Amino acid sequence: MKEPLFSAKNLKLLTGPLNLNNPITVQVLGICSALAVTVQLKPAIVMALSVTVVTGFSNLIISSIRNTIPPRIRIIVQLVVIASLVIIVDQLLKAYVYDVSKKLSVFVGLIITNCIVMGRLEAFAMAEKPWRSFLDGVGNGAGYGLILIAVGFFRELLGSGKLLGLQIIPHFLYEMGYKDNGLMILPPMALITIGIIIWIQRSANRELIDKS
């Protein structure tokens, strides 16, 4: 009997990485770009989408050809697939969202070296069927993106008083002496924000806390 496309087992591939198996807060992968592109919300969203597209489709492609890949050159094959997808994403961004692509600068190219992408290929796509691999890729990309967007939200709100470039903190507060927190727009604060998110997540999910 054929398994339905969105069976409970398949859905778990999508939702697992959002919380209990999150690539950033639990596996602590992909931190570098999470610090760099989260000063504002818009680049964070575009980066989240880009990574999701790359993880999803590289998982799909590798999984579809997994039985033909000679094990001796499998890492090379994986890298070629990832690199091609990233280049395509980068070219598309340059053509259609030029201002954001300038802000993301080298970090789109660096998706190639993002540990999440290759980690999923090695750990999942090389052994699983294409559809399940695709879901796993999208789920991990989304888990990464979720944290990026959360960090970007707080950094832009508290650092510049804006969201997506629109002024959120009202003017009268500035007149009363409120000031944007300059530290929020520097990388250290991204790390601290991620730390706080990890803290909240672990307090809410007891199973994530080490027994020792």
Add this chain to the structure above:
Amino acid sequence: MFSNRYIFIYSSIMVTVVAIALTLVAVSLKPTQEANVRIEKMQNILKAINITATPKEAQTLYKKYIVKSYTLKADMTEAPSIDAFSIDLAAETKKANPADRLYPLYIAVLDNGDTSYIFPMRGKGLWGPIWGYVALKNDFNTIYGVMFDHKGETPGLGAEINTDKFQQQFFGKTIFDENGNYTAVKTIKGGAGSSNPHGVDAISGGTITSNGLSAMLEDGFKAYLPFLQKKIKQVKTENIDGGTQI
């Protein structure tokens, strides 16, 4: 087990397929990408005369306001065959012989009918290049508007050069003193005070970017100096002639 032969054929086919796919993407998206770069340049030039254009309006507004552009050679004579807009300033500053460099100049007619002259310039920040467009009023001395940007200066510090707050300080500053000596406009640590006609407040924490910006302005206008001085003389004689006629 896969044989060596299989591995070789496999990888050859793989790279061929990938190469074709990437070429197709790159070639088909190239016109759109180049248009983006051109539109951004138009937006930047318009920003120097204090017009903020969205990417969509940039082309129409550029046509409306920028009435003429010139390409000047290093000795400030005109090079009529070269389109000023197509000049890449980054490539020009890399030329080994300064005498080979080309200097674009854009002329804008403002809403009030005045003419403004826009000078592109390029310099060094802390982490990478900084660049800008500076518009002078038709006295060839007073700054009408500026536009600065940077590749990767520190956010919140050096990167502040592209904010309106920083750029508005330049409005009305002059690049020559009363005696006609060239002074340029400098960023001054600790604050310039509003009475200083040749200085603006530097960015605290962004000293190297600020200094780079000062150097960019000084070198930038220095290149155009013969042109500016010639024009100032013309403006002065015109005024005197006008005076005697009345």
